[in-house]
Amino acid sequence: MSEITYQQLNPPQRILLGPGPSNIHPRVQMAMLAPMVGHLDPYFISIMEDTKELLRKTFRTENKLTFPVSGTGSAGMEAGFCNFVEPGDVVVIGANGFFGDRMAEMARRYGAKVVQLTTEWGRIIEPEAIETALKAEKKVKLVALVHAETSTGVLQPLEEASKLAKQYEALLLVDSVTSLGGHELAVDDCGIDICYSGTQKCLSCPPGLAPFTANEAALSVLEKRTGPVQSWYLDLSLLSNYWGSSRFYHHTAPISMVYALHEALAVIRDEGLEARIQRHLNHGAALQAGLEAMGLPLHAQEGHRLSTLTSVGIPEGVDDVRVRQNLLNKWNIEIGGGLGELKGRIWRIGLMGQSSTAENVLIVLSALEKQLAEEGYSIDPGAGVSAAAKGLGQ
């Protein structure tokens, strides 16, 4: 194979303000340099225990079954559906964005009858719609909602949904990929039965693991399955033996990634979860004030906007792709385009984890102003930055 050449790794230094990954804390990068050990080494087992406990604190849960799935956020989603859904089960899914649609697709693959609650992409799923679906069906196994819809920038309220799920004896499954460690999320207090996330968003850890938690109610449903879980890799009963006290060999945990997650969660613990959520709120609000001062329409429903990811309408006549390419190539700033039906219609600006800083709010607004001016969209110079700076108390 001597004939082939390869480039030396030398990635550009990006300011990552897209829908994820976010920038990585130096402590987290350093953690990946820690020496490799065996996955059954007593040292690694102590790190697994630590990681589970730190994850419980971040999810705000006492759930025994709390661990990172050895795959990305989508593997977490699949672990949710392949374990708790059996052919013929009725599941109610809030499909108000790209990731809600993905949940519905997964549930269908596992044989569920999917009641798909749809609304315009950018609006929440109203509790009334959930109740109507629960009433109409004889027995609903699961209600699934995306807490922070990365495709639309919407924060889904969960309280009412949780009450309804309990009332109709359905499990509540919540996707917290873009909220864990960035938005208020209290798994136990909120009555969430199953919850998964990803590492590359508000946890500011590289992508590759999916934090996962499930409570006793969910596990008792799992025990009552009539057939085996189709996926061996994501079978929770096998995974819980590996991550539990019996340490029964299942797969080889991604050790360096677990080191990284351990450190990312320690960084959160050191900052304080409440302080971190407040930081995300402040910077998200400042960014949104700045965008509105530039005359750009916020896409997500008022009162239900994420602080971790802001969706904003692209003004008429402005070239979506050219602006994003210029931001990347001239400013080293990554922002996201729209997904699915929102492609070409919105941008998605993430302020997650390490990327959620006052500096990043100001630089992305400055850069965007410049690029919009190049596109012929006229803005009162500095309006966006001024409004944001005011919000930041500067």
Added chain:
Amino acid sequence: MSEITYQQLNPPQRILLGPGPSNIHPRVQMAMLAPMVGHLDPYFISIMEDTKELLRKTFRTENKLTFPVSGTGSAGMEAGFCNFVEPGDVVVIGANGFFGDRMAEMARRYGAKVVQLTTEWGRIIEPEAIETALKAEKKVKLVALVHAETSTGVLQPLEEASKLAKQYEALLLVDSVTSLGGHELAVDDCGIDICYSGTQKCLSCPPGLAPFTANEAALSVLEKRTGPVQSWYLDLSLLSNYWGSSRFYHHTAPISMVYALHEALAVIRDEGLEARIQRHLNHGAALQAGLEAMGLPLHAQEGHRLSTLTSVGIPEGVDDVRVRQNLLNKWNIEIGGGLGELKGRIWRIGLMGQSSTAENVLIVLSALEKQLAEEGYSIDPGAGVSAAAKGLGQ
């Protein structure tokens, strides 16, 4: 969450001579420090292209569909079965060890009728047994074999099996978790249709990715599926769009892990694949000579022993767990115990990737001699090391 404490990462420096992970090359560890970029960043896309090409050279294939699955080796195994097996399909599986049994378990979960070829753990699957099974069944979809059985130390010959699979129009699926980058493996020349591996063995990269390749014959079988692949996360048609030229968003690739794999494959390219395989052969042979000189019985069938992992019988009266604990705690050496029916009966000593060095052969033999003496097993002092050193040309 301020009440909880966590330990600072400070893993011991182990000499990893178990069944994997192996020790990591410093260049690979450094690669994980490379700055995070977006997973659709043009820079990352160039690294994905590089990685695919480097993987093709390592697998010795021209297969277009060659990429790392975003999960560990077991996810690669599951990708093999969930995509190519449909309910009712007949599959013939060589089950001469723990991982062959795992393949059978996965195939069953996906609804296959499994013809399980069994032999004593430690022996190869004979071509005659494969032919008998192919003859007895009307139509076999897939023949699956483990090239390097990590649980027994056996190297499965593939040539005859490949001819038989072609003759009976079945696909040949090969698990190369413990052989890729360490043993001779030529996917195209050998007529392997589907092959997967893991990163933490002979590639000396952290665990977390599963190199995967499939040829056109396999893909045409995939296209003829009557139902959707149950697993969304491992659906090859979706994955090939993401890793292919359309770049259609599927999941977020584990970026730091892909950096690491890219570098690990570059290290192999720099060493030369042939030289690397020879290195594994030399050190494996020296270790085995040493163990035999110590009077320990090699467990795997003669003529079919892995150089990457040696299985050796535990002498009567010797405490399996105590010896391994002493090796770990006094010498910082990890070796593996037996799995399944071989638990307590064998040890498994890996010499994979960076761990396959002359120094490691000598130190593990010295340490083992000392620990066996403590157990009351008497050996001619230095016999193992002398025999190994002779084999190493020292």
